[in-house]
Amino acid sequence: MDKRLRIGAVSYLNTRPMMYGIHRSGLMQKVDMVADFPANIAAMLLNDEIDIGLVPVAIIPRLQEAHIITNYCIGAVGRVESVGIFSEVPIEKVEKLILDYQSRTSVNLARILLKEYWKKEIQIEQAKEDYRHLIQGTTAAVVIGDRALSQQKKSAYYYDLSEAWYKHTGLPFVFAAWIGNKPVDTDFEDAFNRANAYGLNHIDEVVQELTFADYDLKKYYTQNISYILDEQKRKGLDLFLQKLTQL
Ligand SMILES: C=C(O[C@@H]1C=C(C(=O)O)C=C[C@H]1O)C(=O)O
Known part of the structure; x- marks a missing residue:
C-alpha cells in the first residue's frame, strides 16, 4: 500500500530554506504539504x-508518540531576532505580558525566563487575534516570526x-523540530534529510x-x-522540556 504522508510546516520566512529543498526533491510526489502558523x-x-x-517543541509532552526526525530544526545560538518580548518601557517596568496566539514554544520560554532570568512576576494574558496594537505603556507582548522581525522597527x-x-x-x-506522531520509515527520513540539506546549501537562491x-534575510538564515x-x-x-514541567 502506498499511502501519502501528510506533512505540515510553519509558514514563516524561517522555514523557506527547508521548503526550498523539499519542493525541489522527489518527495513532493509522495507527500501532501500544508503550511500554517506554528500553533x-x-x-x-x-x-x-x-x-x-x-x-513547536513545547508540544512534545502532549504527544502520545513523538519521533524527532532529521538533523534539522528551527534553532538559534544566541540572538534569533524573530522571537522576543516587545515593549515601550524597560522590562523592569512591565506589568502585563500578552502571549502570541501563533506560538506554543516561545510563550513558554518567556514564562520560564521571566521566572528564572528576569525574576519578575507579571500578569499574563493569552492573545486570541492580532494584539500588537496593545503594546503600550506597561503592557508588553511576545511576538514571533516575520511579524517580530517587523515589530523591531516599531517597539522601543x-x-x-x-x-x-x-x-x-x-x-x-x-524552537521547532520535524516530529512524527508515529514511526517514520528510514528511507523517507534519509530523503527528507537530503531535501532539508539541499535547501540549506542554496541560501543565496532562497534569498533571491x-x-x-x-x-536582511541572508543574515537571518x-x-x-x-x-x-x-x-x-x-x-x-x-533542559527546556525539563523546565516546562516545572512551570
Ligand atoms: C524562531 C522562530 O521559531 C518559531 C517559534 C515557534 C513557537 O514559539 O511556538 C514555533 C515555530 C518556530 O518557527 C520564529 O518563529 O521566529
Missing part, C-alpha cells in the same frame, strides 16, 4: 491530521528570548526569491536561525 501545525499533529510536522524595546536563554543557560535553543524590507540539530541543541531542548 495550528501543532494542533494538526496532536489531532493526527498530519503525520509529520515542523512543530526588544528582548530577544533566544539570547536571554543563552545568557541564562549557556545553551542554544530549539524573496522580498522582505524589514530585515546564516547568523540568526541555526538549522542543525546537534548535540548542544539537543541539550538545550532537554
Whole structure:
C-alpha cells in the first residue's frame, strides 16, 4: 500500500530554506504539504491530521508518540531576532505580558525566563487575534516570526528570548523540530534529510526569491536561525522540556 504522508510546516520566512529543498526533491510526489502558523501545525499533529510536522517543541509532552526526525530544526545560538518580548518601557517596568496566539514554544520560554532570568512576576494574558496594537505603556507582548522581525522597527524595546536563554543557560535553543506522531520509515527520513540539506546549501537562491524590507534575510538564515540539530541543541531542548514541567 502506498499511502501519502501528510506533512505540515510553519509558514514563516524561517522555514523557506527547508521548503526550498523539499519542493525541489522527489518527495513532493509522495507527500501532501500544508503550511500554517506554528500553533495550528501543532494542533494538526496532536489531532493526527498530519503525520509529520515542523512543530513547536513545547508540544512534545502532549504527544502520545513523538519521533524527532532529521538533523534539522528551527534553532538559534544566541540572538534569533524573530522571537522576543516587545515593549515601550524597560522590562523592569512591565506589568502585563500578552502571549502570541501563533506560538506554543516561545510563550513558554518567556514564562520560564521571566521566572528564572528576569525574576519578575507579571500578569499574563493569552492573545486570541492580532494584539500588537496593545503594546503600550506597561503592557508588553511576545511576538514571533516575520511579524517580530517587523515589530523591531516599531517597539522601543526588544528582548530577544533566544539570547536571554543563552545568557541564562549557556545553551542554544530549539524552537521547532520535524516530529512524527508515529514511526517514520528510514528511507523517507534519509530523503527528507537530503531535501532539508539541499535547501540549506542554496541560501543565496532562497534569498533571491524573496522580498522582505524589514530585515536582511541572508543574515537571518546564516547568523540568526541555526538549522542543525546537534548535540548542544539537543541539550538545550532537554533542559527546556525539563523546565516546562516545572512551570
Ligand atoms: C524562531 C522562530 O521559531 C518559531 C517559534 C515557534 C513557537 O514559539 O511556538 C514555533 C515555530 C518556530 O518557527 C520564529 O518563529 O521566529
